[in-house]
Amino acid sequence: MKSKLSAALGVAFAALCGVVSPAYSQTQGFLYDIGTGTYTTLNDPLSTGAPGTTQAYGINDLGQIVGSYQDSNNNTHGFVYSNGS
Numbered sequence: 232m233k234s235k236l237s238a239a240l241g242v243a244f245a246a247l248c249g250v251v252s253p254a255y256s257q258t259q260g261f262l263y264d265i266g267t268g269t270y271t272t273l274n275d276p277l278s279t280g281a282p283g284t285t286q287a288y289g290i291n292d293l294g295q296i297v298g299s300y301q302d303s304n305n306n307t308h309g310f311v312y313s314n315g316s
Contacts, residue, residue, distance in 0.1 A: 247262075247263050247265065247290065251272075257284055258284045258285065258286055259272050259273065259274055259285055260272070260273030260274070260285045260286050260287030260296070260298050260312075261273060261287065262287065262290070262296060262312070273285055273287055273296065273298065273312055275298075275300035275308075275310055277300060277302055277308070278300035278301060278302070279301075279302055279303040284299075284300060284301045285298065285299075285300045286298050286299050286300070287312070293313070294313070294314070295311055295312065295313040296311070296312040296313075297309065297310070297311055297312075298310055298312070
């Protein structure tokens with residue numbers, strides 16, 4: 232993925248999370264596991280705003296990520312990502 236904008240917003244234990252905007256389109260949250268080098272894109276399935284956005288703001292020592300997404304009515308909702316869901 233070619234990214235025009237990215238920001239790491241949370242760092243914990245051996246992982247970090249943040250926001251990436253591929254080619255200045257919709258934003259996507261991400262999780263990067265420093266130990267394994269694994270990069271995971273976080274897109275809430277209900278994120279259908281115009282443009283759809285999912286943002287990851289912080290991560291704790293358990294690897295739980297908090298963030299927000301925008302729905303089709305442009306309402307913002309919070310989420311917690313934990314253990315792959």
